[in-house]
Amino acid sequence: MKPRYEQPGAPDGTTFNCFIRRQEAFGLAWHHHREYELTLITEGTGTRYVGTTVERYLPGDLVLLGPDVPHTFASEPYDGMAEAAVAQFRHDFLGPDFFALPQFRTLAGLLARSARGLRFSQVPAEVPALLTVLPRLDTAVQTVALLDTLCRLSADATATPITGPGYTPAPSSTVSDRIDAVCRHLQQIHTEPVHLADVAALVHMSPTSFSRFFRRAMGRTLTDHVNQLRVETACSLLTGTAWPVMEIATRSGYQNLSNFNRRFRELKGLRPTQYRAAHRLAGVV
Template sequence: MKTLIQKIHVEEHRSFACRTYKTPNFETAWHKHPECELILITEGNGTALIGDYIGEYKEGDVFFLSPDLPHWFRKSEHTMVGSAIVIHFLRDFVGEVFLSLPELKSVARQLESKDTGILLQERLSCDVAVLIKEIEQAEGLTRIQLLLNCLQRMGSSTAQRTITKAFDTLTGGEEDALIETIIDYSFKHYLGPLSLKEVAEIARMSIPSFCRFFKRNIKKSYFDFIREIRIGRACKLLRETNRPILDICYDSGYNSWPNFSKQFKDVTRRSPSQYRKEHLSHH
């Protein structure tokens, strides 16, 4: 089984890693690492699992992840090509003394957060995406200057959304592999009926033990986790297709309109029709 801790390779002549990961190397398991991660999605779309956050990712999205924050980017279609430029760097890659300089206050501010995932917004996302692409091609001191520029812009901008915070996991090898197995099984079967008995058997646990295990590691109940995946699919279909809302209800794992409508409102704070109208008004 794969381990949760990912070892990041950094060349001897460089202080941080920046490289493109493309299918099949884009596909990684539920994992974490001691480095900060700045990631630009360059191809594909799907579901991002970052700490206790479950949401969509798409081409052009930029995420900033604090050290040791478990995450997993799953493509929406198995045959789709996924690709991202990923920067991995230790929080003190320029040295604590340099980082404490008053001129780097905004950079230090960006790096202060722990167990936090951030999705960049609006113009900030576009500006940082351009810099990330430049970093991949740059050499020498220019690489460090460009990365510091990224962090400075992020640290001095409010155009970012915190998607998970204070997510701390104490799991070890066997538990990490089990989490991966549960999540993988769930994504393959979430459109059909799922029972706690069925998933607990996959985990080789009693139902109460499974519920405690999942809540301790993912910070939400198993059915809340499944609901967010299903509603995420419904949101995508509402935005990207003209299909009737009732069809979308049935194609998102629900067999009851009242239940779907209630669950959708609980997650998005609006009805499916309101969600579709709001999306159309922004395009």
């Protein structure tokens, strides 16, 4: 995609940035930057957009995104606040050759793998505590604590890539503004019938031009994007309610159960009933 370019920068007295992001809601704002970004969701739920992938996030969700990986986090309605602990740093924040040292070979491999974004399913218990306290530490201790966090994560062999290829990160405010408008609209109406002409009209484009634009920007078709949104909605309903699968399919935007089952299995690798059972066994419900 051609997302908005951001320059987070670093406070005086240090070479990286860490903070607690706490808002009523995280708004959808597709962007990229030169910094690596480590984000731990501490409160609230929503949808995480990274490259070509759309996934739901929950408290405890931890991802590491490499430089220029386009992304955004969009909150779901929630009575409390949306909150995340965030650390942003450049590859040379400890010096130009620091990660080339042999003792940091594993850590360098972690950073290399983050070029596609990484999600951590088995977060070491110490990592959330380190990330949430990071902004309150003295800068020297803060730096050691961030390095400690990254070293712990580099030992996690279960970290999986988030996105595939297809998007093109490049600074263009016109493109990012259009994509923001479309994604916000789809976030609100994806459980209803979605018509290409209506979405194209939202950004004053013809359906044919919009189809090319969207695929070039997002790395997937409009239909693929809507299916990802619908399946993530279905996942939330499968783990958060006892509704029958047919009702969940309908509430997620599918009028045909076989189509819902097919799309769900394509994206999640499981049938809806298997997904519900697996997450109940894991203690999600």
